[in-house]
Amino acid sequence: xxxxxxxxxxxxxxxxxxxxxxxxxxxxxxxxxxxxxxxxxxxxxxxxxxxxxxxxxxxxxxxxxxxxxxxxxxxxxxxxxxxxxxxxxxxxxxxxxxxxxxxxxxxxxxxxx
Amino acid sequence: xxxxxxxxxxxxxxxxxxxxxxxxxxxxxxxxxxxxxxxxxxxxxxxxxxxxxxxxxxxxxxxxxxxxxxxxxxxxxxxxxxxxxxxxxxxxxxxxxxxxxxxxxxxxxxxxx
DNA sequence: ACTATATTTGTCAAATACTGACAAGTCTAA
DNA sequence: TTAGACTTGTCAGTATTTGACAAATATAGT
Numbered sequence: 050x051x052x053x054x055x056x057x058x059x060x061x062x063x064x065x066x067x068x069x070x071x072x073x074x075x076x077x078x079x080x081x082x083x084x085x086x087x088x089x090x091x092x093x094x095x096x097x098x099x100x101x102x103x104x105x106x107x108x109x110x111x112x113x114x115x116x117x118x119x120x121x122x123x124x125x126x127x128x129x130x131x132x133x134x135x136x137x138x139x140x141x142x143x144x145x146x147x148x149x150x151x152x153x154x155x156x157x158x159x160x161x162x
Numbered sequence: 163x164x165x166x167x168x169x170x171x172x173x174x175x176x177x178x179x180x181x182x183x184x185x186x187x188x189x190x191x192x193x194x195x196x197x198x199x200x201x202x203x204x205x206x207x208x209x210x211x212x213x214x215x216x217x218x219x220x221x222x223x224x225x226x227x228x229x230x231x232x233x234x235x236x237x238x239x240x241x242x243x244x245x246x247x248x249x250x251x252x253x254x255x256x257x258x259x260x261x262x263x264x265x266x267x268x269x270x271x272x273x274x275x
Numbered sequence: 276a277c278t279a280t281a282t283t284t285g286t287c288a289a290a291t292a293c294t295g296a297c298a299a300g301t302c303t304a305a
Numbered sequence: 306t307t308a309g310a311c312t313t314g315t316c317a318g319t320a321t322t323t324g325a326c327a328a329a330t331a332t333a334g335t
Contacts, residue, residue: 080311081297090312094293095241110244113247114250117243118250130223130230133231134226134230135248137227138238138248145165191324194282195325197284
């Protein structure tokens with residue numbers, strides 16, 4: 050388990066035997082900034098997840114899970130929020146998906162009047 | 163269940179019989195902007211959670227749970243991220259807390275050399 | 276229909292946060 | 306001690322968020 054996503058990247062990088070400069074190049078990222086990310090002083094930008102996955106041949110969905118779980122844990126921890134929020138969040142995601150399905154059905158009907 | 167936190171505020175406001183202007187005043191918030199929040203067109207600012215809790219006499223921890231669960235659900239939904247992230251996040255929160263405890267112990271020892 | 280109030284929507288400048296870039300520092304191994 | 310790796314600090318440019326206000330629309334009472 051890593052303290053933050055940057056630490057996870059560092060692990061990957063070390064396992065892969067890359068330098069900061071090498072990995073930075075693959076991610077379009079200054080090595081200095083990558084260093085900060087690895088040390089938790091900057092956040093890794095969501096938009097580079099796909100690149101990261103492809104550099105290390107990772108499954109994007111798993112990587113997302115890693116990234117967002119980190120993001121969420123940090124948020125809850127920093128705000129001293131109960132992990133009950135996670136349970137509630139799960140229900141809400143279901144609810145949002147369900148609404149979306151309903152909306153699609155409505156649009157379908159509408160477009161076929 | 164509400165689609166977003168703003169909708170939840172709207173419920174509270176209606177139950178309390180306030181107008182947007184009235185509630186806005188209590189929250190230091192322009193009524194127009196509060197309207198946008200209620201309709202999901204702006205985000206409610208975290209820093210006003212305490213005020214919100216006090217206006218409606220709500221338990222702050224419960225309100226935080228509501229707020230952050232919404233925040234998290236939105237994040238996962240928008241990024242099409244698996245809810246597995248929630249399980250992982252729970253472990254991570256535990257881990258972060260545990261690290262913090264260890265750190266405190268270290269500091270304690272240090273300060274008492 | 277008219278008026279007053281409530282709500283919604285659009286816009287904009289100011290404040291804030293984020294990002295890329297680079298310089299300068301420390302660390303490490305040959 | 307020198308080269309490459311890594312860390313840290315800083316800063317201007319960019320993007321995002323926020324507060325504020327005007328104007329449009331909606332709603333309810335008369």
